[in-house]
Amino acid sequence: MLTTELMLYSVEQGVKFTNTYGDIDERFYSSMATMYEKVITICNMEEKFFQIFKGRLKKFMTDTDGID
Template sequence: MTDLYKLNDDVHHYLSVKYLGEETIQDLFVNAQKEIKDEFFPDKGFGKMRLAKAKGAITNFKKLSNDHFRTVDLMLFYVEVGTEFTNTYGDIDGKFYDSMNSMYDKVIVECEKDETLFKEIKDRLYAVVAESDGIGWGYHDVLEESYYSISWLEE
């Protein structure tokens, strides 16, 4: 078992979460955020914008931590950073916006199931809609439609 722990990072993280708890989950969360951000805005150079790698960071965090709230937070963070990227560098392409819209929709679905979650992140959800205004490919319209599909939760 010790050899497996040393050889495989996923096993290492899984066992750390299982036995070390909250501090390890927070470290994994921060690392996942960094992985996502680095795909768009690395410390040096230009972002490679590998969407699969950024989404993989979310999937790995979810598998290792089983932390629902932070997983949804990372999903929204992905959309926030993607929106910031396109506002910084200009319109990308339809595939990029499809990925952003799909992830945003997944966050919306989770908010429909959990009003407390929605209340925690509603300002960020709306901020993405506001920040997307003027972006092409119908991006803003799709985000706005998704957001207002759950706005009744605010009442």
């Protein structure tokens, strides 16, 4: 679970950085998307993880609204 926590934290910080400092390069976004996909895959396989992280996953969706 700690690895999943760290992956989600990394994505959250990437979103925070983008919202604070503006647009970054495509490689950065690709890395964040890949990491988020891994978290989602893990949460789909482990209901317990989904229950733990669902609030943060939802917040991620609202925090990324408007980032192209």
